[in-house]
Amino acid sequence: MKFIVAIIQPYRLDTVREALNDSGISGLTVSEVRGYGRQRGHKEVYRGAEYSINYVPKLKLEIAVDDEKADEVTETIMRTARTGKIGDGKIFVFDLVSVTRIRTGEIGSQAL
Amino acid sequence: MINGADTAWMLTSTVLVLFMTLPGLALFYAGLVRAKNVLSVLMHCVAVASLISVLWYAGAYSLVFVGGNAWIGDLSQAFLIGVGRNAVHAGTTIPDSVYIMYQMTFAIITPGLIIGAYVERIKFGAVLLFSGLWLMVVYVPVAHWVWGGGWLAAMGVKDFAGGIVVHTTAGISALVIAAALGKRDGFPHQLQPPHAPWIVMVGAAMLWVGWFGFNAGSALTAGADAGMAMLVTHMAAAVASLTWMAIEWTRFGKPSLVGTVTGTVAGLATITPASGFVGPFGALVIGVVSSTICYCTVHLVKTRFTVDDALDVFAVHGVGGMTGTLLTAILMPVALGGVGYGEGVTMGSQFGVQALGVAATAAWSGVASLILVKITQALVGLRVGRDAETQGLDLTSHGETGYNVAFGGTSQ
Numbered sequence: 001m002k003f004i005v006a007i008i009q010p011y012r013l014d015t016v017r018e019a020l021n022d023s024g025i026s027g028l029t030v031s032e033v034r035g036y037g038r039q040r041g042h043k044e045v046y047r048g049a050e051y052s053i054n055y056v057p058k059l060k061l062e063i064a065v066d067d068e069k070a071d072e073v074t075e076t077i078m079r080t081a082r083t084g085k086i087g088d089g090k091i092f093v094f095d096l097v098s099v100t101r102i103r104t105g106e107i108g109s110q111a112l
Numbered sequence: 113m114i115n116g117a118d119t120a121w122m123l124t125s126t127v128l129v130l131f132m133t134l135p136g137l138a139l140f141y142a143g144l145v146r147a148k149n150v151l152s153v154l155m156h157c158v159a160v161a162s163l164i165s166v167l168w169y170a171g172a173y174s175l176v177f178v179g180g181n182a183w184i185g186d187l188s189q190a191f192l193i194g195v196g197r198n199a200v201h202a203g204t205t206i207p208d209s210v211y212i213m214y215q216m217t218f219a220i221i222t223p224g225l226i227i228g229a230y231v232e233r234i235k236f237g238a239v240l241l242f243s244g245l246w247l248m249v250v251y252v253p254v255a256h257w258v259w260g261g262g263w264l265a266a267m268g269v270k271d272f273a274g275g276i277v278v279h280t281t282a283g284i285s286a287l288v289i290a291a292a293l294g295k296r297d298g299f300p301h302q303l304q305p306p307h308a309p310w311i312v313m314v315g316a317a318m319l320w321v322g323w324f325g326f327n328a329g330s331a332l333t334a335g336a337d338a339g340m341a342m343l344v345t346h347m348a349a350a351v352a353s354l355t356w357m358a359i360e361w362t363r364f365g366k367p368s369l370v371g372t373v374t375g376t377v378a379g380l381a382t383i384t385p386a387s388g389f390v391g392p393f394g395a396l397v398i399g400v401v402s403s404t405i406c407y408c409t410v411h412l413v414k415t416r417f418t419v420d421d422a423l424d425v426f427a428v429h430g431v432g433g434m435t436g437t438l439l440t441a442i443l444m445p446v447a448l449g450g451v452g453y454g455e456g457v458t459m460g461s462q463f464g465v466q467a468l469g470v471a472a473t474a475a476w477s478g479v480a481s482l483i484l485v486k487i488t489q490a491l492v493g494l495r496v497g498r499d500a501e502t503q504g505l506d507l508t509s510h511g512e513t514g515y516n517v518a519f520g521g522t523s524q
Contacts, residue, residue: 044305045364047374047410047424051305 001096001109002070006061007035007089008081013059019080020063023072026112029062039087058089064096066109114198115205121334122206122214128325129217133161133224136322140315140377141228144370144423147307148504149232150514156227159236160243161220167247168216175248176255177215182263185256204332214329215255222251222278228423229286230293233501236509237492242289245484250281250477258469268454269469270444270462272341273330275385275437280473283430285481286421287413292485293495295420297502309370316373320349323380327387341387344395345380351399352379359407374428378406381432386440391449398439402432434470441466 008016013030020028034055041054065073074091082088101111138157142150164172174189189195192212201211223243230239255277257264264276271277296303306312327345331337356375361367382402383395390398409427413419421427441463444450453462488494495501500508507513 045360045366045368046305046309046370048360048363048371048407049300049410049414051303052301053305 001099001112002065002067003094003096004061004063004065004070004073004077005092005094006063006077006081007033007058007091008061008077009083009088010057010059012081012083016061016077016080019076020073023069023076025063025065025069025073027063031060031062033058033060037087037090056087064099064112066112113205114200114207115333117334118205118332119207119210121338122210122329122332125325125329126210126214126217128322129214129221129329130161132319132322132326133157133217133221136315136318137221137224137227138315139311140319140373141231141423143308143311143313143315144228144306145231146304146504147514148506150307150506151512152236152505152509153227153231155236155510156231156239157224159240160224160227163240163244164220164223164247165216167244168212168219172219172247172252173212173215175252176260177211178260180256180260180262182266183256184253184262185260206332211332215259218274218278218326219247219251219255222274222282223247225278225282225425225429226286226289228425229290229421231422232505233293233296233495235493235496236505238488238494241492242484242488245487246285246481249480249484250285251277254281254473254476257473264465264469264472267465267468268457268462269465270389270440271385271437271469272388272440273327273384275381275433275440276469276473279381279384279429279433280437280470281477283426283433284474284477286425286430287417287419288478288481289485290421290426291417291419292482292489293420295418296422297498299420300414300418306370309368312370313373316376320376320380323349323384327384330388337388340391344390344392344398345383345387347392347395348379348383348399348402349376350379351396352376352382352403355379355400355403356407359403374406374424375403378402378428378432381429382406382436382439384433385437386443389440389451390443393449394439394443397443398436401439402435405435406431434474437466437470438463 034057036054036056041052041056043050044053063073070093074093077091099111100107138154142153145153169192171187171190174187175185177185178189179186195208199208201208204211223246256262258269258271258277323345324342328338328342331341353372353376357367357372360371379399379402383398386394386398406428409431410424413421413427441459444453446452
């Protein structure tokens with residue numbers, strides 16, 4: 001199993017989620033996060049004074065999938081989250097050691 | 113004789129002016145600070161309002177408006193002794209009780225304005241001590257000079273609703289205490305922006321509406337003077353909002369909400385002294401000039417003075433009030449829709465008196481505030497520790513936090 005973490009532009013979420021649903025993933029977790037990459041921050045102006053916003057709002061998606069689905073999910077996120085502009089985010093893929101469904105105690109692929 | 117219509121309007125105006133502080137000003141300021149200090153700012157406003165109310169009753173009212181000499185009133189109505197239920201306030205058609213209460217709301221908002229200078233780093237004890245001392249040493253004498261029959265009133269200074277008494281005193285004192293406290297970590301370029309611009313707008317909108325009580329109420333009657341004061345107040349606010357918006361739109365490509373409502377407040381502060389003396393044309397001029405000058409001063413204070421007057425009290429309120437007081441002399445002529453000058457008074461002589469009023473008040477406010485800041489520092493200290501400041505005053509000074517949406521604490 002793989003654990004996929006994607007950092008994306010917040011306004012791409014709906015498009016990404018719809019595409020992922022179509023590719024048959026069983027669930028996903030979203031959180032609001034802040035950070036920076038090569039994009040660095042941006043500027044905001046209040047009362048004529050510029051403030052540097054060092055940490056830009058992003059969404060973090062977390063998805064657990066079977067090994068054979070990982071490439072498709074990664075590709076789907078890349079295709080749908082992309083705007084072509086700097087700040088589109090990144091996708092990280094980890095090996096997933098174990099999954100347990102808390103309600104039933106099922107373990108492994110069955111728990112996904 | 114008590115007049116029912118006048119009294120009804122003054123009761124309404126009193127409510128409006130208190131509403132300016134609670135919660136108008138409180139929200140205006142609360143939205144501008146960072147999330148970790150939102151409660152502390154609201155707390156400052158409530159505590160200052162309550163404290164000033166008690167001091168007003170105890171002696172401040174009497175020292176401003178009762179008897180005395182050119183410099184200060186007397187204490188013959190301390191604790192409102194001798195204020196009868198049916199007493200009419202001298203020279204008005206409203207009860208003493210209503211006049212006392214109406215003027216109290218001005219005394220409340222003036223040290224309330226100064227809060228914007230010292231937010232996010234001051235000790236709570238210093239807020240109370242400084243505000244109390246400041247009312248008695250700065251506000252009380254200046255209000256007596258201008259509105260209580262003191263020496264500036266005798267010279268014919270025109271301050272309809274507080275360009276001198278409220279905004280000049282608060283603005284200058286804000287600069288003094290901000291300089292004494294020092295800068296917040298990261299000032300001026302690495303600060304975090306306002307945590308909730310929408311709350312800033314809600315507060316500014318409440319100030320806008322409440323300001324009708326401030327300015328139109330200062331007529332003390334429900335008549336033509338109140339009507340025109342309300343009209344010019346509104347026009348100045350609207351034009352100033354558009355002006356600030358246009359400046360930011362031109363300079364930065366985007367018109368911001370925080371900027372636009374800052375323009376609103378600049379316009380309101382600037383029309384305040386003039387609101388009983390100018391016509392709609394004067395209000396348009398004041399609207400344009402106020403936002404332009406206040407916008408430039410915000411920059412000046414941050415980049416040249418490098419004083420961390422955190423929420424721009426001096427630049428917006430102080431400079432607005434001073435500018436409006438001077439412009440009053442220029443925009444008063446009947447030809448410009450104003451009320452005209454008194455007998456033997458010219459634009460030049462009126463301007464001279466206005467300038468003297470501003471200068472004397474600014475000097476007194478500056479010197480007295482500096483001394484009061486030193487006293488406060490010696491008695492209770494001014495600034496919280498560095499760790500407390502980083503953690504935020506909400507938790508470290510008041511044991512509360514403003515936003516507990518996701519992970520609320522559990523009760524023991």
